Amino acid sequence: MNEEYDVIVLGTGLTECILSGIMSVNGKKVLHMDRNSYYGGESASITPLEDLYKRFNIPGSPPECMGRGRDWNVDLIPKFLMANGQLVKMLLFTEVTRYLDFKVIEGSFVYKGGKIYKVPSTEAEALTSSLMGMFEKRRFKKFLSYVANFDENDSKTLECVDPKKTTMRDVYKKFDLGQDVIDFTGHALALYRTDEYLDQPCLETINRIKLYSESLARYGKSPYLYPLYGLGELPQGFARLSAIYGGTYMLNKPIEELVMENGKIVGVKSEGEVARCKQLICDPSYVSDRVTKVGQVIRVICILSHPIKNTNDANSCQIIIPQNQVNRKSDIYVCMISYAHNVAAQGKYIAIVSTTVETNDPEREIKPVLELLEPIEQKFVSISDMYAPTDVGTDSQIFISRTYDPTTHFETTCNDIKDIYKRMMGSEFDFEEMKRKKSDIFGEDQ
Amino acid sequence: MALRELKVCLLGDTGVGKSSIVWRFVEDSFDPNINPTIGASFMTKTVPHQNELHKFLIWDTAGQERFRALAPMYYRGSTAAIIVYDITKEETFLTLKNWVKELRQHGPPNIVVAIAGNKCDLNDVREVLEKDAKDYADSINAVFVETSAKNAININELFIEISKRIPSANAGATSGKGFKLRRQSSEVERRCC
Numbered sequence: 001m002n003e004e005y006d007v008i009v010l011g012t013g014l015t016e017c018i019l020s021g022i023m024s025v026n027g028k029k030v031l032h033m034d035r036n037s038y039y040g041g042e043s044a045s046i047t048p049l050e051d052l053y054k055r056f057n058i059p060g061s062p063p064e065c066m067g068r069g070r071d072w073n074v075d076l077i078p079k080f081l082m083a084n085g086q087l088v089k090m091l092l093f094t095e096v097t098r099y100l101d102f103k104v105i106e107g108s109f110v111y112k113g114g115k116i117y118k119v120p121s122t123e124a125e126a127l128t129s130s131l132m133g134m135f136e137k138r139r140f141k142k143f144l145s146y147v148a149n150f151d152e153n154d155s156k157t158l159e160c161v162d163p164k165k166t167t168m169r170d171v172y173k174k175f176d177l178g179q180d181v182i183d184f185t186g187h188a189l190a191l192y193r194t195d196e197y198l199d200q201p202c203l204e205t206i207n208r209i210k211l212y213s214e215s216l217a218r219y220g221k222s223p224y225l226y227p228l229y230g231l232g233e234l235p236q237g238f239a240r241l242s243a244i245y246g247g248t249y250m251l252n253k254p255i256e257e258l259v260m261e262n263g264k265i266v267g268v269k270s271e272g273e274v275a276r277c278k279q280l281i282c283d284p285s286y287v288s289d290r291v292t293k294v295g296q297v298i299r300v301i302c303i304l305s306h307p308i309k310n311t312n313d314a315n316s317c318q319i320i321i322p323q324n325q326v327n328r329k330s331d332i333y334v335c336m337i338s339y340a341h342n343v344a345a346q347g348k349y350i351a352i353v354s355t356t357v358e359t360n361d362p363e364r365e366i367k368p369v370l371e372l373l374e375p376i377e378q379k380f381v382s383i384s385d386m387y388a389p390t391d392v393g394t395d396s397q398i399f400i401s402r403t404y405d406p407t408t409h410f411e412t413t414c415n416d417i418k419d420i421y422k423r424m425m426g427s428e429f430d431f432e433e434m435k436r437k438k439s440d441i442f443g444e445d446q
Numbered sequence: 447m448a449l450r451e452l453k454v455c456l457l458g459d460t461g462v463g464k465s466s467i468v469w470r471f472v473e474d475s476f477d478p479n480i481n482p483t484i485g486a487s488f489m490t491k492t493v494p495h496q497n498e499l500h501k502f503l504i505w506d507t508a509g510q511e512r513f514r515a516l517a518p519m520y521y522r523g524s525t526a527a528i529i530v531y532d533i534t535k536e537e538t539f540l541t542l543k544n545w546v547k548e549l550r551q552h553g554p555p556n557i558v559v560a561i562a563g564n565k566c567d568l569n570d571v572r573e574v575l576e577k578d579a580k581d582y583a584d585s586i587n588a589v590f591v592e593t594s595a596k597n598a599i600n601i602n603e604l605f606i607e608i609s610k611r612i613p614s615a616n617a618g619a620t621s622g623k624g625f626k627l628r629r630q631s632s633e634v635e636r637r638c639c
Contacts, residue, residue, distance in 0.1 A: 101624030
């Protein structure tokens with residue numbers, strides 16, 4: 001490792017691995033290290049199950065009814081991929097999708113008045129859904145077709161709405177949508193976690209609804225995808241891409257020191273050796289003095305032996321519990337996957353509840369949601385701090401990723417990647433930059 | 447004939463000739479200056495076996511074996527693993543056992559294991575006796591051949607032996623398969639309502 005690199009990457013979380021891949025594909029000499037013995041950092045899937053028990057300090061080993069420990073790959077951070085979202089685009093452009101198999105999440109549900117309702121996935125479903133009354137449905141349908149045709153560069157489609165000025169609240173008013181429909185649209189379709197968006201310009205919200213419907217249109221059922229064997233496969237796939245383009249990988253490497261000269265990074269010291277570099281990418285855990293806490297997330301991993309009630313026995317689903325249904329400021333999410341995704345032993349389900357912490361008793365905040373999941377065989381509770389960089393790297397050339405937030409998909413993670421790319425390279429991120437630069441498949445599939 | 451896609455992963459120390467073996471098998475060529483593995487995403491070749499076609503999807507290490515940083519994904523879903531050592535370097539044979547251990551830990555339970563003693567064209571500087579390697583391979587129920595990627599010795603035979611060991615279809619049906627992501631093609635419109 002006593003060498004000179006263009007970029008050193010510390011931590012093998014998804015953000016770091018994607019950036020590492022982009023850098024290698026573009027000819028940079030990359031050294032990628034992790035202090036852990038496994039790939040993925042915070043975005044790892046933990047296997048075997050014994051390791052999850054250890055990690056959460058649960059005494060004893062998993063009971064026999066949990067099956068073989070190696071059949072489990074438990075995500076620490078629950079997320080799904082939007083079928084038409086930016087991460088899927090990155091997987092396709094880099095061809096990392098070659099290493100992965102996906103399944104469509106079977107359904108998306110929303111909590112209202114103590115009950116779970118299916119989020120309509122087709123127009124026909126919308127018209128028969130008991131979520132809305134008949135007149136509401138007509139107005140909602142009109143609103144949806146407006147959104148579908150909305151093009152910010154074509155004034156004819158805007159109908160006097162200024163994408164950058166008109167608030168979403170006013171757009172809802174224009175279509176005379178009631179509170180229930182507004183809640184459902186903002187939280188289950190636009191996937192906002194709070195109501196702050198209502199007074200912001202409408203463009204972002206409309207784009208989010210578009211992303212939802214376009215993702216839904218890809219595979220039906222739901223707009224979400226999930227990789228077999230867990231989300232931890234994603235960083236591994238991008239790490240392989242980086243390695244194919246010359247990136248060097250080392251796990252189990254304690255990082256002793258970031259070597260600075262005149263306020264700029266020049267190397268990293270590990271096990272007494274210094275590897276030199278021009279730029280550094282890392283997750284917040286490697287640079288605690290250059291990040292600030294921006295919030296807390298509670299996540300509860302629940303192992304179940306049954307599908308969640310009122311989800312038509314779905315082997316995977318998402319449930320959104322809008323904030324106003326449980327007197328909160330931010331929504332609570334449940335992401336459920338199961339043995340059908342090779343992440344649990346036969347007949348087992350993993351439901352992960354997550355939300356932003358709002359009080360001193362976060363476990364109590366999510367209690368009504370846990371009740372939807374009962375009986376729960378085993379719970380693993382974590383409350384983790386979220387960090388954002390205070391150093392944007394202009395002088396230090398240290399580029400720090402943000403902690404994974406409680407959103408239910410990877411769009412914010414991709415925005416972070418694009419932002420770091422821009423700061424490092426001085427030019428806007430372009431998906432074309434991720435394309436493989438040479439043919440690297442040999443044999444019959446060339 | 448039924449086509450079966452079979453993932454094969456390569457293991458073994460850096461420099462023993464893993465890529466050269468595959469290169470010889472897939473392209474029937476040999477490059478003495480082949481780089482420490484970079485640049486091969488994966489390689490494929492189809493060979494007939496009895497009344498089936500076996501399409502081998504061969505994953506190269508991409509150099510991640512150098513510091514023992516192969517990801518679990520690498521082993522995932524492999525039907526067979528080829529562990530390669532260099533007959534002229536005893537230490538590459540001694541580390542073979544670690545690779546077998548690694549495979550037992552991360553690989554699928556019924557994976558077919560093949561051991562290839564490569565560079566058998568360099569008999570006069572041999573450090574590993576063929577019998578010792580054969581005995582070891584037998585003890586773990588692995589396929590064993592000595593190969594030379596350079597002189598094209600036993601390369602096809604290695605894969606033929608692997609084909610023979612692969613259980614016939616339907617034997618190990620795993621839980622539901624997923625699908626590969628593809629670009630949205632504008633021609634193929636989804637059914638309209």
